[in-house]
Amino acid sequence: MGKPITTPPKGSRDFLPRDVRQRTYVTDIIRGVFQAHGFAPLETPAFERLDTLLGKYGEEGDQLLFKILVRGEPLVAAVRQAHAYLAQPGALVQGRSGETAPGAEPMLADLGLRYDLTVPLARVVAAHQGKLPSVFKRYQIQPVWRADTPGRGRFREFYQCDVDIVGATSKVVEAEVAGAAAECLERLGFSDFKLRINHRGLLRAIVEHCGIAASSEADAIVAVDKLDKIGVEGVERELQARGIAAEAARRLLSIMGEAKSLAAVKAALAGSERAQAAIAELESVLDFASVTAAHAHLSFDVTLARGLGYYTGCIFEVAVADLAGSLGGGGRYDGLVGMFLGKDVPACGFSLGLERILVVMEERKMYPPDLERVDAVIAPVEEHDMKAALAFAEQLRRAVGEVAGGNAALSVDLLPKGTQPGKLRKHADEHGIAAALWLEPGAIDRASLWTKHDGVTRKDLSVNDAAEALREQRRLTKQSAQ
């Protein structure tokens, strides 16, 4: 047997300590903003029933779900059933990479991994009705999984940070979710992001206005959504490929290309009641948003479409110039909860993509330098004094006192072998630990302390003296980082 493969599976990653600290730094800030806005935390299982997920994300979404194999006894029947299915004429569907058997999957799998945080929210609202407030404001920061082709800032396992408000039609909720998302980005140090806004009802009205049949509406919107990526000519080709008449396609693209402002669109669609209603909603959202963090970043963009099928009203997308694709997006989806509950419940949300935010923060060096949180490493010079070193470490860890940067206890690492002071200082230096403490041979209750901050070694310190010195060091490190 060869040496086993030890890299994480395709599109997934191991987060080493530095990665986790950066991720935690970012999610703590996002969580803080969401909580300040009165959103309450929700968490849902990693897997959902497959039929909860299927049909919610469009055809492509269905194919990108990770599906979990049925277990035990039912597996035998499932294999036989799937095999019989494959033997049927026409059962094989030609996919991008040859023959595939999507129709066989639901027989073999009963669960699917979470694909986004919105469908689980809709299910939760239906399941826990009555236990939740009539206006339910929740945030959720959890991973989702998509069997997509990995790329820059694009993974098969990635975190989303979502806020949603369920149960309210007032357009103030659009301003609330967009404002919270914008404030997250501002507090992380972003100032140059653009928050584009549009309205699905307006897109529909435009499609209608251009003489495109209602049955082709979704096709037209999917094509328009690619304007950013494939340009005017690409979209024109795609519209034709989807059976939309050349004349209608040209009219659509002309409005998309020329109507730069909300006023221009309003004038161009003066005769469409549907368009005017959507524009009134957009105006209301923009007015509310003017008192939030979203204000400085918001702009109307008639070409914004958002891919996901479930949006019904305003839609948002946030991006920075130096990353293709978005940092997040959202909008109103008044029909999704109804798919689970049997009656429509209005809802609106915003989702920030953690991985893309992290990619840009890494490239722009936006992390504070003091994310490393180990205050000291301790070791005895001779292994024989290990118990005394452990006792010293334990007392430091429990030393009560105000530590700069929160009330977190002192973090003390014990090196489990006898170590010479020079080697210990080198160890501290190499691993980003701020100080080294060692017990001279035979020492009990006393240690020598070297702090990286000033390069000074203090000898014969009691636990209390050492604790005070380590706290002072953290204060100074924090100050110099500001």
Place this chain on the structure above:
Amino acid sequence: MGKPITTPPKGSRDFLPRDVRQRTYVTDIIRGVFQAHGFAPLETPAFERLDTLLGKYGEEGDQLLFKILVRGEPLVAAVRQAHAYLAQPGALVQGRSGETAPGAEPMLADLGLRYDLTVPLARVVAAHQGKLPSVFKRYQIQPVWRADTPGRGRFREFYQCDVDIVGATSKVVEAEVAGAAAECLERLGFSDFKLRINHRGLLRAIVEHCGIAASSEADAIVAVDKLDKIGVEGVERELQARGIAAEAARRLLSIMGEAKSLAAVKAALAGSERAQAAIAELESVLDFASVTAAHAHLSFDVTLARGLGYYTGCIFEVAVADLAGSLGGGGRYDGLVGMFLGKDVPACGFSLGLERILVVMEERKMYPPDLERVDAVIAPVEEHDMKAALAFAEQLRRAVGEVAGGNAALSVDLLPKGTQPGKLRKHADEHGIAAALWLEPGAIDRASLWTKHDGVTRKDLSVNDAAEALREQRRLTKQSAQ
């Protein structure tokens, strides 16, 4: 089509806001203790290659893995292959619930959901060798998944909180991981837990001493592990069923039943070098642990076996009287990393089971009363003044000032509809929100504030006045909770 099922899949749960707050309260304390002990955070993907997981957890573990269906083109071949496998004579294996096809699974699945946090750690150590310190102390708090039968405190999706030290043979690391685990429980408010310790090498020596063949050693240890659950007679039957001679089984159970202290075992196995070496290690661990939080809870128990196959040295288990099963456990596993790296690396860890800790904390009412963190709900009396209410909320959320209980911003919920003061106060009361703020018709920059704490309504407050009152309220709530 009937109404879809909206409950979470079997053995998984939705965590509503109160649940998440309780879980976060507990994991924050655990994380703080782990960090104070110098452990660094690690996170690994939810899924691993199936061959990373298979063969690490014993036969039962292999069967309890959630497996992910292969995707796209390879699925067709996999279905055909699995079907052909089923047609082979003897391919069907009789399981507890009838026919199963475990042999067909690896053809149909390429990934498996994380089953514990230890095997992923071993893989990470092999994959990132050189990037990690030679003694790697990591903590990891993440969910794992097992297709087990759900029960009290037993789920198919559950969190583990692990600390491990990789790369050190000193028995001080046993004391470090057990000490950290014990301190977590103490800081959560547990004082009555028992931390049992034993040694796999000692168990082997006892098995050998009783005349049981080396080939039956694992069987004997698995049977002994059930002593708690099925009693002496049950274990005796199981030993016989596993082909161990009645006389040897009786000798084994007699040592297990009579040797209550380490000294007694030491005397009974005076002639076994293997036993004496294991006992020396246990004595060393107990000596080191005497200066840690583990000390008051530790006791030797020769019957402790721990189910998992990979332990090689000291083993631990922690439990409270009012919950069957354990709150966690751990031990030394010097061979596991070698399965990935090709050379052995010593390792030792402790895993706390979050769900079981939460079950006991809920039953014993160990949560602080002020986990709810919304400081106020705000609304305009008339919908027309919604924008002024939003502006007031936004200013409160950004109001800078020291807030008792950390520097978290004030948390202000906005009710997105015009609401009468009486109804708003009722809403606050019902949803555990500490105060209600409302804007009288036409008001701008001024609000009325009702605080639950004293039942008083203050009128005509500026943002700064309201912020100060809300901070004071949080201080008082926190005080009265202590």
